[in-house]
Amino acid sequence: MTEFATKEGDTGSPEVQVALLSRRISDLTEHLKTHKHDHHSRRGLxxxxxxxxxxxQYLAKKDIQRFRALVERLGIRRGAAGAR
Structure with a gap:
């Protein structure tokens, strides 16, 4: 996640947090493709x-340029990103 960090040792910036969440979301999505009845994991997802x-949404409100760059790098759809 160092490519999303704004400085050395950055773990709390919105970019890093969103990147980590995106990774967990993709892992859970893959898990749910094979375990369709795992409703506990679906709720977690x-x-x-x-x-x-x-x-x-917070990042879009604070700094739209950083938001657009992050959405582009992660390949998140704008509707999924929550900002218009």
């Missing part, structure tokens, strides 16, 4: 998606 959406 929905919570992670909501958390990522809130972080992206």
């Amino acid at each position: 929905l919570l992670l998606v909501g958390q990522r959406r809130r972080l992206l």
